[in-house]
Amino acid sequence: MTEIETKRSSDWLAGAGLRPTRQRMTLAGLLVGDGQDRHVTAESLFEAASNAGEKVSLATVYNTLRAFCDAGLVREITVDGSKSYFDTNMTDHPHFYWEDSASLTDAPAEDLEICKLPEAPAGAEIASVDVVIRLRRT
Amino acid sequence: MTEIETKRSSDWLAGAGLRPTRQRMTLAGLLVGDGQDRHVTAESLFEAASNAGEKVSLATVYNTLRAFCDAGLVREITVDGSKSYFDTNMTDHPHFYWEDSASLTDAPAEDLEICKLPEAPAGAEIASVDVVIRLRRT
DNA sequence: GAAGAATTGAGAACGATTTGCAATTGATCC
C-alpha cells in the first residue's frame, strides 16, 4: 500500500472512530485506497485481500463489513437475495445490476430524476428510496 | 374456499398452464382468492396455509412459489437480503418496505414518475427498474 | 382401471452469514 493509500485508509477508519487494526487497514485499503468507489461482496473482498497476499479470515471480512456498515462507512445493497453487496459511495444514487454477471455498478445520479414520489403513509417517513436498474446484456 | 375464490384460483392456474393440484389450489386461493394483491414470503404463506387448516409442506410452498414465478403468476422481490418476497401484482409499480416489520406493500404506481433515467450502458438493455421506498415508523 | 408423467414431501444438502469463544492485539496508564 502506498503512503497516500495508507493515509486514506486510516483517515477513513478514524473518521468513523474505528481502531486501525492490520485487518481493517488491509480491507480499507482495498475499499477506498485509490479514492474510487467500489462495490464488493464479502467473498469478493476476501478474494481481493487474498490475492494481495494479505491474511484476513473470511469471518473477519464479514464482521468488518458489518462494522463499516454500522459505522456509516459503507452502505449495504440488496439486489439479488443470495448475497449482500457493500458500496463505498454513501451518496444517494441509483445502481445498475448486471443480471448475467450478478455484479453491481453505480449509475450516474445526475441522470436520474424522480419528479413524483409516493408519500409516506401516515405514521411513517421515508428512510430512503432505492433504485436498481436491472440490465440484460444484448 | 367459496365458489368465486375457487374459480379465481383455478382460472389463475389454468391461465399459466399449471395443473390445479390440491396444494396449488390452496396456495392460489390464499394468494388471489379474494382478488386482492398480496405480498408473501414462503414462510408467511406456509403459515397462512397452516392457519387455514390446509396441509401443505414447506418444501412445496417453496417449490410452488418458484413455479408460480417461472409461470409469470407472481414476481419475486428482493429487498431484505435474508428472504424473498413474492408479489401477485405483476404490473410495474414501486414498493413500500416497512423496515420495522420487514413487510412489503404496494406503493401507488400513479404517484411515481421518473422523468429522467440513466441509459443502459453500451451492450446492455434495461430489463426493469425496481423502486423500493424504505419506510421508518415515526 | 392401467400406465406414464407430474407433483408432493421428508429429510439431507447447501451457501451465505453469524456466533461462541479462546487466543491475540491494541490502547492506556504508570
Added chain:
DNA sequence: GGATCAATTGCAAATCGTTCTCAATTCTTC
C-alpha cells in the same frame, strides 16, 4: 517499556432461508 484491560481476530460450529434428492402419491389420458 511493561502491565492491564478492552477490543479484535479467526476457527469451527451453528443458523437460516432455500434447494435438492428421491421414493411415494396423485393426475391425466387412454
